[in-house]
Amino acid sequence: MSNRGNFSGRIGFILAAAGSAVGLGNIWRFPYLAGQNGGAVFLFFYLICIFLLCYPVMVGEIAIGRAANSDAYGSYKKLGGKGWGLLGLYGILAGILILSFYNVVAGWAFGYFLQISFGNLLHQQDFGPYFGAFVNDIFDLSSLQGFANSNLLFSILFMVATAVIVSKGIQKGIEAANKIMMPGLYLILIGIIIYSLTLPNAMSGVKFYLIPDFSELRWTTILDGLKQAFFSLSLGMGCLITYGSYLKKDDNISKSAAIISVADTSVAFLSGMMVFPLVHFLQYKLQVDNVATAGPPLIFIVLPQIFSEMGPVLGRIVGGSFFLLVCFAALTSTISLLEVPVAYFVDTMKYNRTRVVWGLAAGIFILGIPCMVSQGMVPALNQLDFYRGQDWLSFIADMCDIMLTTGGCLMCIFISRTWKIENMHSEISSSEPNYSTSFLKKYLTFTIMWVAPVLLGVLSILVIIEKFWGLENVF
Numbered sequence: 001m002s003n004r005g006n007f008s009g010r011i012g013f014i015l016a017a018a019g020s021a022v023g024l025g026n027i028w029r030f031p032y033l034a035g036q037n038g039g040a041v042f043l044f045f046y047l048i049c050i051f052l053l054c055y056p057v058m059v060g061e062i063a064i065g066r067a068a069n070s071d072a073y074g075s076y077k078k079l080g081g082k083g084w085g086l087l088g089l090y091g092i093l094a095g096i097l098i099l100s101f102y103n104v105v106a107g108w109a110f111g112y113f114l115q116i117s118f119g120n121l122l123h124q125q126d127f128g129p130y131f132g133a134f135v136n137d138i139f140d141l142s143s144l145q146g147f148a149n150s151n152l153l154f155s156i157l158f159m160v161a162t163a164v165i166v167s168k169g170i171q172k173g174i175e176a177a178n179k180i181m182m183p184g185l186y187l188i189l190i191g192i193i194i195y196s197l198t199l200p201n202a203m204s205g206v207k208f209y210l211i212p213d214f215s216e217l218r219w220t221t222i223l224d225g226l227k228q229a230f231f232s233l234s235l236g237m238g239c240l241i242t243y244g245s246y247l248k249k250d251d252n253i254s255k256s257a258a259i260i261s262v263a264d265t266s267v268a269f270l271s272g273m274m275v276f277p278l279v280h281f282l283q284y285k286l287q288v289d290n291v292a293t294a295g296p297p298l299i300f301i302v303l304p305q306i307f308s309e310m311g312p313v314l315g316r317i318v319g320g321s322f323f324l325l326v327c328f329a330a331l332t333s334t335i336s337l338l339e340v341p342v343a344y345f346v347d348t349m350k351y352n353r354t355r356v357v358w359g360l361a362a363g364i365f366i367l368g369i370p371c372m373v374s375q376g377m378v379p380a381l382n383q384l385d386f387y388r389g390q391d392w393l394s395f396i397a398d399m400c401d402i403m404l405t406t407g408g409c410l411m412c413i414f415i416s417r418t419w420k421i422e423n424m425h426s427e428i429s430s431s432e433p434n435y436s437t438s439f440l441k442k443y444l445t446f447t448i449m450w451v452a453p454v455l456l457g458v459l460s461i462l463v464i465i466e467k468f469w470g471l472e473n474v475f
């Protein structure tokens, strides 16, 4: 086991796990979900989900990994027997599926970064059709312009960057990359927020975001909040089991988990503080009441339009920095997603790390191609009959959400019924002498044994109904 690698210490682990958590989920998905779910109300439920459900699950997940000192499959198998190993495989599969679609969206962000910084994207008249053509045309390499637009190429490059980092191992690859990108990410984010708050009408955006209007509350607000919280904290699929297995025995689990949760939540919160003032600035410029902020195109259609309003120089600087921020966030997550199956093949199957990394990167990239062409190029994948007319990328993304919440639910059942909560407590207290008499211990026992499995189970079922049939058609 000694050659598995370790984080150099608590800071390395926290940065890497926070890097995994902070990703497209925070900067791309959180603001648009908040936008379509009434802003502040969504934020309110999101925070409840983080502290009530997600934090205890995170502590449990890290404790499993550190106690077993193995990959997701190996950890469940070691602590609970072969049958539970299947839950590890379910998580590994979820990781592979997430990476397959995540890399496609990361490729778009990378393309936008290059196009805004060095190309002429900001000269577009209409950003909606531009985005449509961009995601549709995946390999028009016939001209230089076409080459610069090929999002097939962008996502290949993104996967290669991910694989290069992961192939270097835990300390030299994952930890080192996060030590550069995470501080960079915070700096860019804060810089853009400060700038966006100085724009006309910025305060109206802040109000929309911060003052809840409970009449906006819907069932979907709660479901979206929960799914988003789980996805955003990288829970339920063994990512933190894997990272936790590289954590040293004397590092503090409960504090690390608290810092990771706060770091992730703060980036999601700050992304909203960056996006909504920008959106309301655009409303002011265009003299309209509401620019559509709902849905995935928010950062690819609405934001570029805002950057182009800032003029050629400033637009390029602010817009380029924004998409660099998105790329950093995505890359620190894709490396954690790739590490989960890599750890399985290295620890359990005893394969060579470098070969596994490149083999998996290639395979997962290919798995993502249907997602890439589902945005218009292949009509059959653009409108799935069995999935209420939605596209393949949304289908895979939604299935992953379901895999995470069900995986989290089963993990809590595993801890309380099979591994036993006392073993989790003793793993945590081995590096925290005061833990055994703390309130935290009682809180974690209660949430992991009762609250989290029940709520996650019920909510998973509701999400499945919502996705396939629509909640309004069933209830």
Ligand code: PHE
Pocket (backbone or CB within 6 Å): 020, 021, 022, 023, 024, 025, 026, 098, 231, 232, 233, 234, 235, 237, 239, 333, 334, 336, 337
């Ligand atoms: N947490 C990442 C994000 O917010 C996505 C992710 C999910 C990464 C699961 C790893 C595991 O974008």
